[in-house]
Amino acid sequence: MIPHYLSSLFSLEGRVAVVTGAARGNGAALAEALLRAGAKVLLVDVLPAELESTHQRFRSDGLESSTLLLDLTELGAAERVHQAVMDAFGACNVLVNNAGITLGGDLLDYSDDAWEQTYRVNLKAPFALARRLTRTMKDTGRGSIINITSLNAELAFPGNPAYVAFKGALKQLTKSLALDLGPFGIRANAIGPGYMRTSMTAKSFADPVMHAHRRDHTALGRWGVPEDLAGAVIFLASDASSYVTGIDLYVDGGWLIKGL
Numbered sequence: 320m321i322p323h324y325l326s327s328l329f330s331l332e333g334r335v336a337v338v339t340g341a342a343r344g345n346g347a348a349l350a351e352a353l354l355r356a357g358a359k360v361l362l363v364d365v366l367p368a369e370l371e372s373t374h375q376r377f378r379s380d381g382l383e384s385s386t387l388l389l390d391l392t393e394l395g396a397a398e399r400v401h402q403a404v405m406d407a408f409g410a411c412n413v414l415v416n417n418a419g420i421t422l423g424g425d426l427l428d429y430s431d432d433a434w435e436q437t438y439r440v441n442l443k444a445p446f447a448l449a450r451r452l453t454r455t456m457k458d459t460g461r462g463s464i465i466n467i468t469s470l471n472a473e474l475a476f477p478g479n480p481a482y483v484a485f486k487g488a489l490k491q492l493t494k495s496l497a498l499d500l501g502p503f504g505i506r507a508n509a510i511g512p513g514y515m516r517t518s519m520t521a522k523s524f525a526d527p528v529m530h531a532h533r534r535d536h537t538a539l540g541r542w543g544v545p546e547d548l549a550g551a552v553i554f555l556a557s558d559a560s561s562y563v564t565g566i567d568l569y570v571d572g573g574w575l576i577k578g579l
C-alpha cells in the first residue's frame with residue numbers, strides 16, 4: 320500500500336488540467352499521467368479521430384477527460400480553451416503546453432510560412448494560453464504551467480531553424496512566467512524530452528542509422544517512450560514540487576550530459 324504521505328504529495332485529486340496536443344504521442348501520455356494521478360483533464364487537439372479515440376480510451380478506464388477540437392493558431396483559441404475547461408470542469412489549475420510542430424528545411428530555402436506556422440503553434444499559443452488561464456488560476460492562489468520544450472532549447476540541430484529558435488524561446492518564456500506569476504502562487508516549469516518514439520520522430524526511428532545514433536547518444540542506451548514523461552509531469556503539476564519554479568527538467572536519458 321502507498322503511504323498516505325506519498326499519495327497526498329503527488330495526488331492531483333480535485334485538480335483540473337488542460338493538455339494541448341493531447342490526441343497522441345507525448346501529449347496523450349502526459350494527459351494519461353495527470354488523469355491517473357487524479358486530475359480531470361481537458362484534451363485539446365486539431366486531429367478529430369485521434370482525439371476522440373484517446374478520449375474514449377481514457378473514459379473506458381474510468382478517467383475523467385473531456386475534449387476540445389481546436390486549431391490553436393485560430394484567432395481567439397485561448398478564449399475557447401478557457402470556456403471549454405470552465406464548461407467541462409468549472410476550474411483550471413494546471414496547463415500543459417505540449418502541442419508542437421517541426422517543419423524541417425534547408426536554411427537558404429526556409430519559407431516564411433514554415434517560420435510563421437512554427438512560431439504560432441510552438442510559442443504564440445503557449446503564451447496566449449498561459450496569459451488567459453492564469454487569470455483563472457490566480458483566483459485559487461495556486462497553479463502550475465508546464466511547457467514542453469526539447470533538447471533544442473539547449474542545442475542547435477541542423478535544418479530546422481524555427482524549431483530550434485522557438486523551443487529556445489519557450490524555455491525563456493517559462494522563466495519569465497515563473498517570475499511574473501510567482502507572487503500569485505503560480506509556478507511555471509519546462510519539461511524537455513529527449514528523443515521519444517512518436518509520430519514526430521517516426522522517420523528517424525525507422526532509419527537504422529539515425530535510430531542507432533539517437534539511441535547511442537544517450538547515457539541510458541535507449542530511445543524514450545512518451546510514458547517516460549509521466550513522473551516528471553505529475554511531479555511538476557502536484558504539491559511534490561511546491562517550491563520548484565522556473566526550472567528546465569530534461570527527460571532525455573542523459574543526452575545533454577554527453578560530450579564525446
Ligand SMILES: NC(=O)c1ccc[n+]([C@@H]2O[C@H](COP(=O)([O-])OP(=O)(O)OC[C@H]3O[C@@H](n4cnc5c(N)ncnc54)[C@H](O)[C@@H]3O)[C@@H](O)[C@H]2O)c1
Nearest residue numbers: 340344345364365390391417418419469514515517518519
Ligand atoms: N517526440 C520527440 O522526440 C520530442 C522531443 C522533444 C520535444 N518534443 C515535443 O513534444 C511535443 C509533442 O510532440 P510529439 O512527439 O508527441 O508529436 P506529435 O506530432 O505526435 O504530437 C503533437 C500533437 O500536437 C497537435 N497539434 C499540432 N499543431 C496543433 C494545433 N495548431 N492545434 C492543436 N493541436 C496541434 C497534433 O495534432 C498532435 O496531436 C511537441 O511540443 C514536441 O516538440 C517531442
